[in-house]
Amino acid sequence: MSQHSGSEAAATEERSGPKTERGRRTLRRLLDAAGEEFGTRGYHETAISNITQSAGVGLGTFYVYFKSKEEVFKALVADMGARTRHALSESVKDAPNRLEAERLGIQAYVEFVRSHKALYRIVMEAQFVAPEAYRAYYRTFSEAYRQQLAQASKRGEISDGNDDVRVWALMGASTFLGLKFGIWDDAADIGAVSEAAADLMINGLAPRAKKGDAS
Amino acid sequence: MSQHSGSEAAATEERSGPKTERGRRTLRRLLDAAGEEFGTRGYHETAISNITQSAGVGLGTFYVYFKSKEEVFKALVADMGARTRHALSESVKDAPNRLEAERLGIQAYVEFVRSHKALYRIVMEAQFVAPEAYRAYYRTFSEAYRQQLAQASKRGEISDGNDDVRVWALMGASTFLGLKFGIWDDAADIGAVSEAAADLMINGLAPRAKKGDAS
DNA sequence: TCGGAACCTGAATGTTGACTCATGTTTCAA
DNA sequence: TTGAAACATGAGTCAACATTCAGGTTCCGA
Structure with missing residues (x-):
């Protein structure tokens, strides 16, 4: 550390x-x-x-x-941020496209949370103990994420949209999945979870268009 | 109250x-x-x-x-849960279908957070002060939500999928949007935010299929 | 009108725990 | 070898509460 x-x-x-x-x-x-x-x-x-x-x-x-006391805590939050970003960028680094990157990212994130439960809790508690550190954590995260989305959007790998909103929605989804399946239900099958989550993030809830469904 | x-x-x-x-x-x-x-x-x-x-x-x-001291706090968390559920079910009650319900739900949620910042913070802090109350809050929430999704799925309004995972991803997305645009950026245009978020949840990130794109 | 139930009060108690400091001990460059 | 910088220590200080309690006050049915 x-x-x-x-x-x-x-x-x-x-x-x-x-x-x-x-x-x-x-x-x-x-x-x-x-x-x-x-x-x-x-x-x-x-x-x-x-x-x-x-x-x-x-x-x-x-x-x-x-x-x-507060100072150590802040140092730990910053440390955790650096580690998480590192783990995620590693996991995603050779994804062929953004959609695949999302899938890999979710999986890596839940796995990371599961294997760093203690430090993960620290980040969450920072919201109340060191709010500024908490916001910085997500600010850094969201900025990198938004850039990824913007580039992917330009390449046509994902649709256009309000990336600021999307980023926060996606971070929230991952965060809750990490909490639920990384910490609370830590016996859940991460592969299945990230598969389902990625499907939602990529295709949404809307019914699949059937073949030859021109309407 | x-x-x-x-x-x-x-x-x-x-x-x-x-x-x-x-x-x-x-x-x-x-x-x-x-x-x-x-x-x-x-x-x-x-x-x-x-x-x-x-x-x-x-x-x-x-x-x-x-x-x-802890007892009042728990009472407040439970109270906030009841209020939030009430506000959401009201906002959604005459949605024509689930996709529209998602849109309305997100909007209502962010608005609710914005107009109840103090109580919202209490729910979040419950994670550390009264973990059991916190889990109960989301358990109740997720069960109702999952039922909604299952029914909508049966009616063909949304695709089939792992509803347990979806529910947590969707709750996470709303929660973060509430934090970001309801508390931190409380001047943001909620309409635009919920529009963009609903679009993500409904259609996902995948590029829109062009008309006559049979592949 | 009376008695007890319900309600109100704030000084006193006791604990907890962050932080200080005076006094060592260790390291290392000169 | 030596002295000063770096490091280590834990008893003691001090302020901040959560909770208690003994002694009121108000309400209301009989």
């Missing part, structure tokens, strides 16, 4: 990160422990002492690395 | 509700104040004394009507 982008780690500390190897190790332990604790007990039910105990360091050590 | 179903109000009090008119008035004041405070400051940032002051009653009075 947190080794993805130096810039994020930097924002985590007052001025630049830890100077020594020992320091970097401790920081990583704290971030991992915080992710685990926040993710399972929730922000308000997690005490700093829970985190430091879980990390195996003294209570005071926490404040060597973070200004406040 | 809370005058919708006697059964909910009953669950709110230890044994049956207030006996006198004065009592009923006080209860209503407390519920309204709690909705307002929780909705704007959030659950954890709201103190019982905030609620009682806002309601214009003494601190102790709160505990005449509720066992705990």
